[in-house]
Amino acid sequence: MNFLSDLASMTDGTLVLASTERVSRHLKLQASLMQSIGGKKAWFAKGKIQTITSWIESAWLELMPNEQLLYPVQELAVVKSVIDQSGLLPAHMISTTSAARRIGVAYSMVYKYKIPMDRERFAFKEEYEAFFQWKAQIDSYCGSKQFVFRAHMPGLLLKAVQNSEVMLPERIIIVGMIDLNPAEQALFDSLKANGVDVSMLPAEGEKAVPRMVRAYNSAAEFIEVAQWVTDQLKPYVDTPLAAPQVAILVPDIRTYQAPLLDALSLHTSPGSLLPAGVDGEVRAPWDISSGATLGSRPVIRAAMDILGMTPEKTDPEAFSRVLRSRWIGGESGESSSRSLLDIWFRDNMGLDMGGNDFLRAIGAYKGNAVPDFRKRFGGYLEAMINGEKSRYPSEWADHFTSALEGMGWPGHRELDSATFQTLKAWDEALALFRTLDAQLGTVPYERGHSWLREIIDTRQFQPRISHVAPVSILGYEDAIGLNFDCAWIIGAANTVLPERVDPSPFIPTELQSDAGIVEASGDASLEHAQKVVAALLSISANITVSSPSHDEKGSAVGPSEL
Numbered sequence: 001m002n003f004l005s006d007l008a009s010m011t012d013g014t015l016v017l018a019s020t021e022r023v024s025r026h027l028k029l030q031a032s033l034m035q036s037i038g039g040k041k042a043w044f045a046k047g048k049i050q051t052i053t054s055w056i057e058s059a060w061l062e063l064m065p066n067e068q069l070l071y072p073v074q075e076l077a078v079v080k081s082v083i084d085q086s087g088l089l090p091a092h093m094i095s096t097t098s099a100a101r102r103i104g105v106a107y108s109m110v111y112k113y114k115i116p117m118d119r120e121r122f123a124f125k126e127e128y129e130a131f132f133q134w135k136a137q138i139d140s141y142c143g144s145k146q147f148v149f150r151a152h153m154p155g156l157l158l159k160a161v162q163n164s165e166v167m168l169p170e171r172i173i174i175v176g177m178i179d180l181n182p183a184e185q186a187l188f189d190s191l192k193a194n195g196v197d198v199s200m201l202p203a204e205g206e207k208a209v210p211r212m213v214r215a216y217n218s219a220a221e222f223i224e225v226a227q228w229v230t231d232q233l234k235p236y237v238d239t240p241l242a243a244p245q246v247a248i249l250v251p252d253i254r255t256y257q258a259p260l261l262d263a264l265s266l267h268t269s270p271g272s273l274l275p276a277g278v279d280g281e282v283r284a285p286w287d288i289s290s291g292a293t294l295g296s297r298p299v300i301r302a303a304m305d306i307l308g309m310t311p312e313k314t315d316p317e318a319f320s321r322v323l324r325s326r327w328i329g330g331e332s333g334e335s336s337s338r339s340l341l342d343i344w345f346r347d348n349m350g351l352d353m354g355g356n357d358f359l360r361a362i363g364a365y366k367g368n369a370v371p372d373f374r375k376r377f378g379g380y381l382e383a384m385i386n387g388e389k390s391r392y393p394s395e396w397a398d399h400f401t402s403a404l405e406g407m408g409w410p411g412h413r414e415l416d417s418a419t420f421q422t423l424k425a426w427d428e429a430l431a432l433f434r435t436l437d438a439q440l441g442t443v444p445y446e447r448g449h450s451w452l453r454e455i456i457d458t459r460q461f462q463p464r465i466s467h468v469a470p471v472s473i474l475g476y477e478d479a480i481g482l483n484f485d486c487a488w489i490i491g492a493a494n495t496v497l498p499e500r501v502d503p504s505p506f507i508p509t510e511l512q513s514d515a516g517i518v519e520a521s522g523d524a525s526l527e528h529a530q531k532v533v534a535a536l537l538s539i540s541a542n543i544t545v546s547s548p549s550h551d552e553k554g555s556a557v558g559p560s561e562l
Contacts, residue, residue: 013170016049022289022474023176023481024051052174052184057150060157063165067148071432073455075149077439079104082137088130097454106506107135108151112181113515121508131506145438154183161190174200176481178531182515203480203531205538210489213546214559218491221548222263225488228544229471230268232486233285236470240285243470244485248286249536251496253475257288260473260490287469289478294429294461295453297422299410302327304456306407307400307449311381312354319358320345322407323373329408330372337370355381376407389444394434396448401430418463429455480535486542493547497560498522498529533562 016031018024027049050058057069070078080100083089089096109115122132142148148156160166168191174180177200180188192198215221225248236243250256269284294300302325305318322328323338323345331338344365350357359381362374380403387399404410410423433452440451472484479487503509503520512520518528537543547559 014048015055015169015172017052017055017172017174018049019052019176019481020478021051022478024049026482027175048169052177052180053150053153056153056157056184056187059166060153060160062167063160065148065156067146069148069150069153071435072150072458073432073451074147074436074439076100076104076454077436077451078141078147079107079134079138081439082141083134086130086134086137088133102504103131103134103506106131106504107138108149109504109507109512109515109517110135111149111151111155112183113512113517114182114186115507115511115515121511125508127505128508151183154181154187158183158187158190161187161194164194168194168196171197172199174198176203178203178477178480178528178535179516201481203535203538207534207537208541208543210537210543210545212559213544215546215548217548217550218259218552219263221490221546222260223267224546225260225490226263226267228488229264229285233268233470240470241468243285245483246471247479247482247484247487247539248471248473249476249479249487249489250473251476251491253288253473254292256490257292257473261286261288264471285469286471286473287465288462288473289475292460292462293457294422294425294459295456297461299327299419299422300426300456303404303409303426304453306380306404306409307452309355309380310445311356311385314353314355314358316345316349316353319355326413327409327411328373329376329412331408331411332413334370334372338373341365341370355384379406384445390442391448392442393436393440393448393451396443396445396452397430397434400452417465421463422461425459425461426456429459476532476536479539480532482539484540486544487536487540488544488546489536490546491548492545492560494558494560497533497562498525501525529560529562533560 016027018027031049048055061069076097080096083100083103084096089099093099110117117132117135119132122128157166161168172188172191174188180200188198188200213221213224215224229246229248232246233243248260250260264286265284269286271283295304302322305322305325306328308315308318309322320342323342324335325331341362345358345361348361353361355377359374359378362370362377368374383399383403383406388395391399410419415423429452432455436451440447443451472482474482476489499519501519501522503512503517509520513524516524518524545559548557551557
C-alpha cells in the first residue's frame with residue numbers, strides 16, 4: 001500500500017487522513033522527502049496530513065461552537081459524577097472510577113456505532129437498565145453544561161456538513177484504516193454526496209509469503225528477533241543511513257517493550273546499556289512508536305512520589321525512593337548521607353508513619369546529617385498543613401508546582417533531550433489537570449492527587465529521538481499503512497489472533513454484534529483478525545512470523561492459524 005506518487009503531487013486541496021499518529025508521522029516524512037526530491041521548497045504548505053480523529057475535531061472547532069469539547073479525563077470525571085449521584089450503583093462498591101471508565105466506553109460506543117437506545121432492549125437486566133438511565137443522565141448533564149464528548153464529534157460535524165457550514169477539501173485520502181465505524185462512515189458518505197473526492201486506500205495489498213519461526217518460549221523468541229536484527233544491520237555499521245527499514249511488530253507494546261528491549265540491548269546494541277554520550281542521548285538503533293505512559297518515566301515517578309506524601313500518611317517505599325532520588329535538590333552533596341539514612345530508616349521504621357513522623361525521625365538520626373533534605377521536606381509539609389484543605393484543580397496545580405520546586409525537583413543536572421521532552425509533557429499534563437475545575441469543583445488533596453495520577457498514567461508518551469533509527473517497534477495495528485524493507489511479527493499465537501471476545505457488560509450483546517463491534521462476537525473478532533493479518537502481510541515483501549511454543553507457565557501454545 002504505497003502511494004508515493006500521490007504524496008509527490010499533493011495540492012492545497014488534498015487532505016490525507018491516517019489511522020494513527022504513527023502512520024501520520026510516517027506519511028509526513030515521506031511527503032517531505034518526495035517534495036524535496038522534486039525541488040519544491042514550499043512543500044510543507046501543500047495539503048494536510050493528520051489523523052482522522054484530529055481532523056474531525058479540528059474541523060468542528062473551526063466552526064467556533066458554543067459547546068466545550070472535553071478531554072478524555074474530563075469525560076471520565078463527568079461520567080463518574082453522574083453515576084456517583086445516580087443512586088444506581090451497588091452499595092458495596094469501593095471505588096467507582098473503574099466502573100466509570102467502562103461506562104464511559106459503553107457511552108461512546110452508542111454514538112460511534114449508532115446503537116439504538118430502545119428501552120425494551122435494555123430491560124430485564126440490572127446492568128442494562130442502569131446504563132439506559134446513565135446514558136440519559138449524561139446526555140442531560142452535557143446538554144445543560146454545553147459539554148461535548150469526542151464520540152459526539154462525527155455526528156456533530158455531519159450535521160454541519162449537511163448545513164453547508166464546513167469548508168470542504170477537494171480530495172480526501174484515508175490511509176491505514178481497516179474499517180470506519182458507522183458514525184465516521186456516515187460522515188464521509190455525506191462528504192462524498194457534497195462533491196468531495198473521498199477514497200480509502202485498501203489496507204490489504206500484495207501479500208508476502210511469511211517465514212515461520214517457532215521458539216520454545218517468549219524469551220527465546222526475543223533472542224531470535226535480536227539476532228535477526230543484528231544480521232540485518234551488521235553490513236551497514238559504517239553506513240547507517242543506508243540501512244534497511246526494519247519493523248518489529250508486537251501484539252501489545254506495554255507487555256512486550258521491556259523484555260524485547262532487554263534482548264535487543266544485550267544481543268544487538270550493547271552500547272545502549274552504557275551511559276549516555278555528551279549530548280545526553282543513548283543512540284540505540286530502534287524507535288518505539290508508543291505504549292509507555294508519561295507516569296512510567298523516572299522523573300515523573302519521582303514527582304508523583306513526592307506529591308503522594310502527606311503529613312498524616314506517607315508510603316515508606318515512596319519516601320525511600322524520594323530520599324535517594326537523583327531528581328531531588330541537594331542530591332549531589334548529600335547522596336551518601338541520604339543513603340545511610342535510608343538504611344537506618346529500614347532498620348528502625350515504625351508502622352503507619354506519616355510525613356511528620358519521618359521528619360521527626362530525620363532529626364533523631366545524627367542531628368543534622370541531611371540538612372538540605374530536612375529543610376526541603378519540612379517546608380513541603382508545612383505548606384500542606386497551612387494551606388486550604390479543599391481547592392479547585394487549578395489551585396492544586398499551583399500547589400503541586402510550588403511543592404516540587406521546593407523539593408528541588410527535577411534536580412540541578414543538565415537535562416538531556418528525553419528528560420526535557422518529558423518535563424514539557426508534564427507541563428501539558430498539569431495544564432490538562434487545571435481544566436477539571438468545572439467537572440470536579442473543590443476537592444481535597446488526596447482526590448486532586450488521584451486525578452493527576454489518572455492523567456499521567458493514561459497519557460501515552462514516548463520521547464522523540466534525534467538520530468536515525470532503522471528499527472521501528474510497533475503494535476500490530478500501528479503498522480497498517482506503512483512500508484518496510486523487512487518485518488518480524490512477534491507473538492502470533494492463537495491466543496492473540498483472533499483476540500479474546502470481551503463485549504461491554506452495559507449494552508445487550510446482540511445490539512453490539514448487530515452494530516459491528518469487534519469485541520462483541522467471535523465471528524466479528526475472527527473477521528477483524530483476518531483483515532489485520534492480511535494488512536500486516538502487505539507491509540513488506542520480506543516478513544517473518546514467530547510464536548512461542550510455551551507460555552510463561554510452561555503450557556503449550558499454538559501459532560495463529562491465520
